[in-house]
Amino acid sequence: MDVSHLLDGLNDDQRQAVGSPLGAALILAGAGSGKTRVLVHRIAWLVQVEGASPNTILAVTFTNKAAAEMRGRIETLLGHSMSMWVGTFHGLAHRLLRLHWREAGLSQNFQILDSEDQARLMRKVLKSLELDETRWVPREIQWFINAQKDEGLRPKHLKADDPTRLQLIKIYQAYEDACKRAGVVDFAELLLRAYEIWRDNPGLLEHYRNRFAHVLVDEFQDTNTIQYKWLTLLSTPNGLPFVVGDDDQSIYRWRGAKVENLQQFRRDFPKAILYKLEQNYRSTGIILQAANALIAHNEGRLGKTLWTSGAPGERIKLYAAFNERDEADFVVNRIRDWVAHGGARREAAVLYRSNAQSRVFEEAFLNARMPYRVYGGLRFFERAEIKDALAYLRIISSRNDDTSFERVVNFPTRGIGAKTLDMLRDYARTHAASLWSAAEACIKSGLTQRAAQALQSFLQLIEKLAAEIKDLELYEAVDHVIQMCGLIESFKKEKGERGEARVENLLELVSAARGFTPEQNWADNAGLPTDANSPEDATRATDVVANRAISVPLAPLESFLAHAVLESGEGQADPYADCVQMMTLHSAKGLEFPVVFLAGMEEGLFPHQRSAADLAGLEEERRLCYVGTTRAMRQLYITYAEQRRLYGVDNYAQPSRFIGEFPVDVLEEIRPRLQISRPLFAKISQGGSLRETPAPGMKMGSRVRHAKFGDGVVLNFEGNGPQARIQVNFEGQGTKWLMLSYANLEVV
Ligand code: ATP
Numbered sequence: 007m008d009v010s011h012l013l014d015g016l017n018d019d020q021r022q023a024v025g026s027p028l029g030a031a032l033i034l035a036g037a038g039s040g041k042t043r044v045l046v047h048r049i050a051w052l053v054q055v056e057g058a059s060p061n062t063i064l065a066v067t068f069t070n071k072a073a074a075e076m077r078g079r080i081e082t083l084l085g086h087s088m089s090m091w092v093g094t095f096h097g098l099a100h101r102l103l104r105l106h107w108r109e110a111g112l113s114q115n116f117q118i119l120d121s122e123d124q125a126r127l128m129r130k131v132l133k134s135l136e137l138d139e140t141r142w143v144p145r146e147i148q149w150f151i152n153a154q155k156d157e158g159l160r161p162k163h164l165k166a167d168d169p170t171r172l173q174l175i176k177i178y179q180a181y182e183d184a185c186k187r188a189g190v191v192d193f194a195e196l197l198l199r200a201y202e203i204w205r206d207n208p209g210l211l212e213h214y215r216n217r218f219a220h221v222l223v224d225e226f227q228d229t230n231t232i233q234y235k236w237l238t239l240l241s242t243p244n245g246l247p248f249v250v251g252d253d254d255q256s257i258y259r260w261r262g263a264k265v266e267n268l269q270q271f272r273r274d275f276p277k278a279i280l281y282k283l284e285q286n287y288r289s290t291g292i293i294l295q296a297a298n299a300l301i302a303h304n305e306g307r308l309g310k311t312l313w314t315s316g317a318p319g320e321r322i323k324l325y326a327a328f329n330e331r332d333e334a335d336f337v338v339n340r341i342r343d344w345v346a347h348g349g350a351r352r353e354a355a356v357l358y359r360s361n362a363q364s365r366v367f368e369e370a371f372l373n374a375r376m377p378y379r380v381y382g383g384l385r386f387f388e389r390a391e392i393k394d395a396l397a398y399l400r401i402i403s404s405r406n407d408d409t410s411f412e413r414v415v416n417f418p419t420r421g422i423g424a425k426t427l428d429m430l431r432d433y434a435r436t437h438a439a440s441l442w443s444a445a446e447a448c449i450k451s452g453l454t455q456r457a458a459q460a461l462q463s464f465l466q467l468i469e470k471l472a473a474e475i476k477d478l479e480l481y482e483a484v485d486h487v488i489q490m491c492g493l494i495e496s497f498k499k500e501k502g503e504r505g506e507a508r509v510e511n512l513l514e515l516v517s518a519a520r521g522f523t524p525e526q527n528w529a530d531n532a533g534l535p536t537d538a539n540s541p542e543d544a545t546r547a548t549d550v551v552a553n554r555a556i557s558v559p560l561a562p563l564e565s566f567l568a569h570a571v572l573e574s575g576e577g578q579a580d581p582y583a584d585c586v587q588m589m590t591l592h593s594a595k596g597l598e599f600p601v602v603f604l605a606g607m608e609e610g611l612f613p614h615q616r617s618a619a620d621l622a623g624l625e626e627e628r629r630l631c632y633v634g635t636t637r638a639m640r641q642l643y644i645t646y647a648e649q650r651r652l653y654g655v656d657n658y659a660q661p662s663r664f665i666g667e668f669p670v671d672v673l674e675e676i677r678p679r680l681q682i683s684r685p686l687f688a689k690i691s692q693g694g695s696l697r698e699t700p701a702p703g704m705k706m707g708s709r710v711r712h713a714k715f716g717d718g719v720v721l722n723f724e725g726n727g728p729q730a731r732i733q734v735n736f737e738g739q740g741t742k743w744l745m746l747s748y749a750n751l752e753v754v
């Protein structure tokens with residue numbers, strides 16, 4: 007067979023790696039050097055040259071988006087589609103648990119808790135332990151528990167050396183019990199359990215070890231302890247793991263990622279061949295020069311320098327915006343220019359440090375009627391009304407789902423009060439039962455007639471809906487439940503745009519269900535039986551996958567619900583539409599765009615003040631900046647605002663220290679508004695009338711007072727209307743430019 011197409015478009019180093027002898031390998035290389043490309047070609051190589059069955063390949067990527075892209079690229083290379091396990095760690099773990107729910111000690115229709123559900127459950131647990139939420143903060147405990155799970159630790163593994171820790175361990179145990187009763191697992195639990203079922207079932211592990219001879223991992227630098235343990239269980243020292251990573255792009259330390267896993271890998275697989283790639287194919291010379299200089303400020307790197315044979319390209323544009331709205335307008339205008347010159351909107355990406363920054367950009371794009379798409383952030387599936395609807399669907403799918411029960415039992419209100427709920431919770435606790443069973447029992451005895459009736463109406467509603475949707479298509483089922491559960495009616499009563507938007511979102515959920523096919527999801531083989539409970543069963547299950555013969559589909563509704571939790575809102579807009587891409591720097595990892603805007607480059611925001619407190623945190627922020635910089639192919643813009651209103655507070659921050667870490671000659675400052683206001687300057691300096699200035703009564707040389715900065719002297723004006731600015735020299739504070747319309751200056 008001619009396999010030259012597998013090596014086409016690769017340089018010598020990349021070819022070496024793709025054609026590496028069967029055995030462990032580590033590719034350590036910088037951004038844009040073709041790591042992901044090598045991984046994709048390697049998989050095709052395994053199939054076409056080494057004769058590996060696609061069934062024996064397990065490929066792990068970092069996001070669902072990356073997984074879908076990888077699958078597509080492999081299939082293009084091979085010229086046909088195939089059944090192969092490609093996914094994120096969470097997606098693959100989930101899939102394994104669906105197959106082996108019995109070994110995992112789960113119920114067959116277990117549900118996944120996202121972090122909001124987790125917090126709600128945590129509050130319940132704290133209440134049942136009679137602990138004060140102000141002292142035992144749910145979010146912090148959640149953090150504690152997730153961190154333990156990421157390290158592979160159960161309550162029994164933890165030692166209590168002081169009373170606080172003892173209490174934390176007790177809470178952890180109580181939380182686990184509550185999850186078990188409700189038949190739910192959180193994200194960290196997916197990984198830990200997937201690890202435990204292999205660790206504790208040697209037969210099962212053996213099966214998967216034989217099955218997945220080829221394990222390939224992208225973005226290896228961001229694996230955490232439990233993911234690494236999971237991988238090494240699967241790949242014995244004689245195994246063939248093929249991992250690629252870049253220590254300079256490790257950005258999930260805060261979530262337990264261990265960049266040390268790169269070194270650990272070399273110790274655990276001493277025979278692994280090491281490949282390095284240094285030629286970058288993504289960015290212009292100037293962008294690379296900037297990225298290299300920036301990351302050189304970090305210590306303890308494994309060290310590599312990227313180079314390109316391409317042109318240096320344009321300098322990096324630096325824009326000092328007056329405020330966050332001006333920043334957004336600037337970005338919109340630049341993208342307009344890009345489009346006017348024949349570019350596509352999807353080629354432009356706005357990257358920011360914090361989700362909250364997206365809102366102002368969204369507004370600006372809306373005003374400009376420019377289609378955009380937000381990846382991550384406040385995602386479609388995280389919106390309250392969507393979660394309400396999903397809670398109805400979940401409880402229809404699994405009556406023991408207490409989290410969903412709590413969410414909708416009295417929403418829309420049907421006269422079920424706090425007292426009734428307390429009683430149900432008490433009953434559930436003492437009988438180790440679900441709230442649903444508690445409700446059934448308490449209706450029979452214990453509740454007042456009115457309360458019993460109200461509760462009965464809820465149980466009947468759920469049973470009725472469950473019966474009615476039994477034979478419907480998924481989207482019809484979703485539609486039916488949304489229409490009949492009372493949510494739409496109740497939101498329609500809500501006044502104004504908010505209620506309307508909620509109804510629209512609910513309707514959007516129906517379209518999401520309509521567009522949903524299991525292929526979009528972890529279950530690339532819709533035919534996976536869900537009840538394999540022994541290695542033999544698993545063999546059968548995987549054989550079914552291999553020849554796609556019989557199929558027992560996972561119920562579409564369950565599959566959809568799992569998708570809703572795992573997906574990062576990819577359902578919100580058509581991903582193929584030509585729209586501007588917006589996302590946090592974290593979610594931009596691995597991606598590339600011709601034009602990139604790094605927005606909000608201010609001290610405190612980026613580097614984030616919380617993370618910049620210690621050196622390790624600051625270095626991680628710098629790696630994040632390196633990731634952002636190296637997303638850009640042709641043009642890179644860096645923007646910061648001199649005044650920013652975020653979370654309702656005004657900030658006057660310094661430009662990010664990272665800007666100062668770029669070589670001076672790669673930057674080009676632009677301040678278009680300065681030019682616009684030249685005539686005004688001229689007028690002022692010629693001593694012309696100041697009536698035209700935006701602040702009547704305030705002249706150059708006037709003494710003014712500012713609530714925060716104190717007293718100062720006006721030095722300059724520029725701009726007009728809402729964009730007008732004033733320059734003031736404050737005593738002991740130095741000179742600052744302020745937006746006149748915000749600044750609230752008083753003449754003194
Ligand atoms: P990151 O660290 O950001 O994940 P990466 O190392 O995975 O980057 P890729 O995304 O695989 O890099 O490749 C970067 C870009 O360079 C892609 O557009 C890819 O198609 C292109 N590329 C990689 N190798 C070559 C090559 N040999 N010839 C031409 N283009 C290449």
Ligand code: MG
Nearest residue numbers: 041042043596
């Ligand atoms: Mg990559």
